[in-house]
Structure formats: C-alpha cells, structure tokens
Amino acid sequence: MKKKLLATILSVALTASLLAGCGSSASTSGADNAAGTDVATEEETGEDAAAATEEGEVAEGEAAPDAVTTVGDPNGTHMEMWSFVELHNTFYASMLEKWNAENPDRTIEITFTTYPYADMHTKLLTSLNAGTGAPDFCDVEVGQFPNVVAGVDTWLYPLDEALTPYAGDLVQSRLDVYAGADGKHYGAPTHVGATVMYYNAELLESYGIDYTTIKTWDDYTAAGEKLKEASNGEVCLTSVDTAGVDWLWLAMSEYGEDWTGGFEGPANVQLESVKNMLTMQQGWLDSDIAMVSPDGHVDLEAGFQNILDGNIASFPKALWYMSRFLNYMPEEAGKWALAPCPIFEEGQPRSVGIGGTGTVVTNQSSDPQLAADFIAYAKCSEEGAKGIWETLGFDVCNSAMWTDESITHAPNNEYVKFFRTNPYDILNEVKDEIGKISVVAISPTINEQMCNVTLNDVLENKMDVDEALQAAQDVISLEE
C-alpha cells in the first residue's frame, strides 16, 4: 500500500513538474520575445504619447500609467471613463464636482482610469468591436479618431443634442474634426490647436530683425537671408520637418485645400499648396536659411535641444506647444513671442487647427444621454473652457472665453507670463482664419507616406517635388 501511495505521489509530482516545465520552456524559447512585447506595450506608450499625441502634459500619463480613481456621488449613476493623460482625468473630476452640485437630480459617479496611449486606443477599439467592455466615455486622440468613428452609430452616441446649449460659442471647425461619415458629431473637442508662428524675439532682435514686419512667406525668406548674413550662418531662421506635416497643413489651410478630399474623397496630395510649400522649403535648405529638424520635428528631445541651443529662431506650431516650453524649456521664458503665420498671398487665412483629443460617449454606456450632457458641460461650457485653459494651458473651443480678459490676461497665469505676446490676443486676431484639414479613414495613410517617404525624399534627398508627390499619390491611391 505504501508503495502505491509513494508511486501516486511521485507521479503527481512528475506531472506537476512537467506542467511547470511546459511553462518555463515556453517562456525561454518562444520567448523572450513574448515577454518583451508585453513590457513594450506598457512602457513604450508613454514615449509614444509624448511623441504622438500632440497634447500638453503627457508626462503625467507616463508617470502613472494605471491610475484609477473614483469620484462623484456614490448614489448617482455610475460610469467609467478612460484617458491616456492623467491630467485630463483630474480635470474631468473637478468638473464632475461642479456638475453634481448644479444637477442634484442627475448626479454621477465616475471611475477614471488612465492607460498608456497605444494601450488605451487598442483596448477601446477591441471593446467596441466586441460590443462589450467599453467605458461610458473615452478620450480619443485625433489621429486615432478615424478608427473609432468608423463604427458611427453602432459604436458611439452622437453629441449634437448635448452640445446645442453651447453651440453658438463653439468653434465649428473643431467640432467638425470629430464628425462621422453620417455628419453627426461624436467627439467633444478639447482645444482649437490654432497654429501660430513662434519667434525667438530676443534672438532676432540681437541680429536686428523685427519679426512683426513679416507678413508673407517672401518677407519670411528675406528675413532668413538677413539672419544668415548677420549671424554668419550660425542661426537658421527655422527648421523644416521630415517627420511631421504641420507645415503642409498650414499651406493647405492658406490655399483652402484639403488633401484628404473629406469623407467623399478621393485623396489628392498633388496640391498647389503642398507643392509651393515643399519647393519653398527646398529653396531654404539650398540657401542655408533653414535646417532639417533634428530627428524629424520640433516636438522631440532633439528638437527642444535645438531650440535651447539657439540654432533656430522661429517655427510654426499649434498653441498647445506652449506647454512644451513650460515643461521642457523653462530657460526660454520671456524670449519668445507668438504671431500669426506668414502667407503666400495677401488675404489668405493665417492659421490651421492641429492636434487634439475628442471625448466620445459609447453606446455601451448605462445612460448615454446623461454621459453626453456631462461631457459637453465639462469640456464645452464656459466653466469647462476656463478649467481647460487654467489647468492644461490650451486654446479652448468655447470662444466666449477668448474675450474675457480677466481670464485670458490673468497676470499670474504661467502661460501669460512666459511669452512676450498674449496667446489669446493672437487667437482673437486669427479667429476667423483657422482652417481645418479633415481627419478621415485615409488620413493615417497620407500622414505615414508623407512622414516616412515623401518629406525625406524632398528635404533630405533633394528629390524633385512633383516626382515625390506623384510617388506618394500612387501609394495613397492604392489604399483607397
């Protein structure tokens, strides 16, 4: 009997060790890889977010990738909210307190979860596809929006009704960025992302250049020549991007063109605006007025360093880039000024909206109407706009706030203090000139082709602009 018992115990032990063996062998051979990938999805995204989201304060999302907090009235309707920027969640939580105070009969309790950028978007898409597991609200980065809005009515709840009370004050072009193919609006915008010119006024003054006289790209080029001579070629007027399309968006907006062709399509990148901008940039590079942005664009470590080292004196970027100065280049305080962008011809619009985060309400929500009402209040009401400007430093979509000098010129606001010009003065100046480039299903393909191939060919390899655009068009047409 003892023998049998021993045999049984031994065989159990053997089986167990075999099982354990299975597990460990899998993790050593097949791999290292599998384990590695897991780590990647968790960590790379912080980096990714910093590079890709084009929003302020991403650092917070990076520091605490899985922050979960529950805020609000425990007796109210319970909801879930996901974001990839913790500061966004903090802001929504503060708005939730106000909502609950103002609407005692419609109180809400929200559990906020912050995920890393790529993780969150993948998770959201998967849960929308599966029809279960999605949160009530979710922040969606504008570049990812086409994927999410592809399921229009079946996945998301339209916000048009909820936005009605604020519609008069909202910048329509920003709302339209988050429209679906059916014309309804599915995302509550965070900011306008108006593109302006950032000038290192101190540096330019030291070489006798007055940035306020620059109105057209010809003026800009002339200033570049002057700067080159005055500084013995040490300072470039700007750096052009091989991994970003901001310059091209600006050009398209100035000419009133749009390479996506909107929802109807077809996409066409062989536009006058794009050709003119690229040809002009090639000219700048040939005459050493401009340099190619180190590592591809100015919103990266090397780009910040390039600015800090005083190698470039200006660049166009959306207003949310202000937060980069505060976070990564505090030494530059008081040196920089903002101004409307130069134009090709008199009378063209001088700005374009770039970047952003739209908050969607999913159809899986327990009470989509309540959710929509809350998010519209939190992001689009005057109260919400004030909060966004004060906590996140963005150019808000509710234009009623733009003229309220007690907020926009508040002397202790760190953004107001940092720059020589007031961001809202510039915003009011270009108010009716902020163009919109559609973000539709083909957008990621165009972006990718431009940033990976075309811009490198044109700016680094000196390829003929028409030839490069034809090649890009061929690839993009294949995807439609």
Next chain:
Amino acid sequence: MKIRKFLYSQRVAPYVFVLPFILSFCFFWIYPLCSTIVMSFQDILPTRTEWVGLKNYKKLLIDTTFHQAVINSFQYMLLTILLLIPFPMAFAVMMDSRLVKAKGVWKAFLYLPALTSVVISGTLFRLMFSEYSTGQLNVITGILGLGTFKWLKVKATGLFALVMVCCWRWTGVNMLYFLSGLKSIDGALYESAEIDGASAIQKFRFITIPLLKPTTIYVLTISIYAGLAMFMESYMLWAGPDSPNNIGLTIVGYLYKRGITKNQLGYGSAVGLVLLAIALVINVVQLILSGTFKKEEK
C-alpha cells in the same frame, strides 16, 4: 477500480503526460493559426466582416512598402546570422579555455544585456544614435574627425544600428548555447589530438566545429526565425513602426502597423501568413541541407 486501471495503463500514460502541452498548443497556437488563415481571406471592418477571397494576397503582391519590409527583414536576418554565430562561438571557446581568467565575470558581462528590457535599451540606443550633435555616437565620430551622421535616417547606418542592438543583446545568449555544446565534447579527443601534434587551430577546425554542429544548427534555426520576426528592436529604435523611407520597417512591424494601428486585421493576417511561409521554407531548406532530417532517419 476502473480509475486505477486507467491510471496504471501503460498505453494511456504517455497521452496523459503530453496532454497539458497538447491542450495549450491547440489553444494558443493551432486555434490562432487557423483563425489567422480564415481572417486573411476576409476584410474585417468595424461592425461587419466580409469574405474577399484572395484580395489581401493580391494586394501584398503590389504593395511596395511590404516588399521593402521583406527586404529589410532579410538583410537583417543575414547580417545577424553572419555575426551571431562566429562571434559567440569564438567567445564560448575562449570561455572554455584555460587561458582566460575570471570567466564568471566575463560570462555575466556578455549575458547581462539579454536581461535588460528592450524597451529601455532601445530608448537608450535611440538617444545614442540621435542625429543631433550631442548624440553619443556623433560625439565619438566628431572626436575621430569623421563629422556627424544622420544615423537613423540613412539605410546603411540605420541597419548598422539595428544589428548593433541585436548583437549587443544576443551575443551572450548564443555564447551560452555554444558553451553548453562545448561541455559535451569529450576532453579525451583534444588530448589525443595533442599527442598527435595538432595545433590549437587544427583542434578547433577538426574537433570543435564538427562536434558543435548540432548546436550550430539549432542556433542557426532560431536565428533565422528571430531575424525574420524581429520587431521590438526596430520599434524602439524609431519610437514606433514608422521610420524614414521605411529603412527600419520589418515584416512584423508592417503586420503591427496594418493589423493593430490601422485596424486592418484581415490584411495583417495575410502579412503574418507570408512571414510564416517564408520562415518555414527557409528553415526546412536549411535543415535538409545541413542533414538534420537524414540523421533522424537512421
């Protein structure tokens, strides 16, 4: 009684023992493989799925970006094989020799990179290879009077960076494989060779290399697959699946881009299956040529 009979049955026992593996294999490998095959013939759109026949495969034939990815993966695989077999073998022989002191320390040094996360090392390498003048490698080339390079923007230097990350990471691991191969070679062979007057090089050429062949074939096989399936290194070096002129795009990088980033799971599945086919063909040919199958027949 029946249970006991079952438990003690010699015919059943082997199946019981391999059952856990078979189950996990079916669940985590066979099932995904089958559904990948099915999905590669579909267009998986939000909210609906359509059968599209061979459309995805036809598109692969004219998709120049995919061709670029295949070429990149091949070049990378060949380079890693050229570097990751001779060098680790040489290191292993050194570690096995009596002439080297403090072997444990060297082994630990060589193996250490394999323990670090690619995420961290990839980020560090990216900063080192920055095209800005303060990037570590540009500082070094500057001191040497070579000027600065746009490392991650040009094909040759980009590939160099990738291969460097790979060698840095895997040399130690391959060395351990070879080291264990060396341990199984009978020392008496070397002694008798010495009595016959063989030089160190002759011993290496006629004893070590032939007897290490099984290890070499194993390392070669996994290197071929690992080379073709490389993703992380390139993803980290360029902070995403995109790189200038697609110089760092690999087959798996393209799969990720299509399947995950662009949510085209059908097309992504087709890319994955092509990778599987390529890796299978190369490895089967390689194993036939190296005579692995013949041995089993004997």
